[in-house]
Amino acid sequence: MGENQSRQRAPKLPIGSVADDYTGATDLANSFAREGLRTIQTIGVPREGLVPDDVEAIVVALKSRSIRAQEAVAQSLDAYRWLVERGVGHVLFKICSTFDSTDAGNIGPVTEALRKESGAGVAIVCPAFPGAGRTVYQGHLFVGDRLLSESPLRDHPLNPMRDPDLVRVMQRQSRGDIGLVPFSVVDQGPDAVKARISELGRVGAVAAIADAITMQHLETLGESALMEPLSTGGSGLGAGLARALVRKGLSSGAGGDALQRVDGRPAALAGSCSAATLGQIAQARAQGMSVLQIDPASAIADAGEALAAIERWLAEQSGDAPILIATSAAPDVVAAVQSRFGREEAGRALESLLAEAALLLMSRGFRRLVVAGGETSGAVTDALGIEALLIGPEIAPGVPVTTGLGHASGPIGLVLKSGNFGDKDFFAKAFEAMA
Ligand code: ADP
Secondary structure, three states: OOHHHHHHOOOOEEEEEEEOOHHHHHHHHHHHHHOOOOEEEEEOOOOOOOOOOOOOEEEEEOOOOOOOHHHHHHHHHHHHHHHHHOOEEEEEEEOOOOOOOEOOEOHHHHHHHHHHHHOOOOEEEEOOEHHHOEEEEOOEEEEOOEEHHHOHHHHOOOOOOOOOEHHHHHHHHOOOEEEEEOHHHHOOOHHHHHHHHHHHHHOOEEEEEEOEOOHHHHHHHHHHHOOOOEEEEOHHHHHHHHHHHHHOOOOOOOOOOOOOOOOOEEEEEEOOOOHHHHHHHHHHHHOOOEEEEOOHHHHHHOHHHHHHHHHHHHHHOOOOOOEEEEOOOOHHHHHHHHHHHOHHHHHHHHHHHHHHHHHHHHHOOEEEEEEEOHHHHHHHHHHHOOOEEEEEEEEEOOEEEEEEEOOOOOOEEEEEEOOOOOOOOHHHHHHHHHO
16 A cells, blocks of 8 residues: 555544653543543553544553653553554654653653654654643743743752753753754744654654644644654643644544443542632532541541441432532641641541542442542542543533543543642532533
């Protein structure tokens, strides 16, 4: 088959992504769904048969941002190969919009390894996310109106970002040459970008940092990136790619709701102690929701008794109205608990209590869960054996309704939110969206 013929044939699945952390993966999956792509996020490479045939976008979530480069490369290649076996046309290696990495990796090594595997020419690399104030100009990353190196990322505990010039940053992590597609080229549109990329390919570049200040630039880059099987970027580039796929007719753009409807009682579990979550719990209580407020100190001291108390309380909750179980507490209580038990110890104990509570809820026929708290969500989904999330509409910015796949009993309605997300009525809205 000639090269042109193979290019023109629509891929079985328009787009896939290997994401270097879980929340970044959700962010990207949410962006794909917002652009109308039928999207699933998987936690690592899922077992065979879990992903429905009708999805248009698969985001494989890894935790590879801060591990050793060699390990990140191995995991990313596994995920990449699995996506290609499923017939994915283009893969976005999803990185953080602040280019979180060190001179040892992992953005450079993973991009180079995936490029080699995919046979791509020059990979476009762009972390810009203008909606969140991340823009790239002359290869320099800005966070709001500051250069990356003058932003709080300068003192990031794992990857302090002290050089704002992404060409330089990526060059230090890479074996091959890194080029630049400057603003003046991106601003002229896809043909100019493609010409520049070809030029960089001729002089031996393996990847190129591309400028982007607006969503329009990311649309241009999305269209240009589709020329090759691989690109590297943030969810802004993801949105640009998705729009290009819709424009080219490779997706209808009408599949943003991939949910499977789930019957079963609704409940919320809250482990976040953020101001937003505390306000949401107060509002739910004021609106008459049945709330079990767990006393954190006694629950940590005697987890068995805490779980038994949850079981007794659940036995009294009849009917179909949503209920809420919370360990969340105000800052003074949290401080006291942490100084008595240690911050991590307390966190882990309360996360596993809520994870156990989730299992109790399952055994009582609850099948729709809202979980407040990033770490808490991880503990709950691990306990339930969730391996993938079908992405539905957004309830609040960054928080979609999802269907969790992988639990032995079948699909579960899930809303997972990190602490500070959502307005006061979040719980009511989440239950309504899952109804
Ligand atoms: P967020 O998204 O708001 O950061 P997380 O779930 O990621 O929420 O983190 C909250 C952490 O606080 C978890 O480890 C949780 O177990 C812990 N935690 C919950 N309730 C309390 C409490 N009352 N006192 C101390 N720690 C708590």
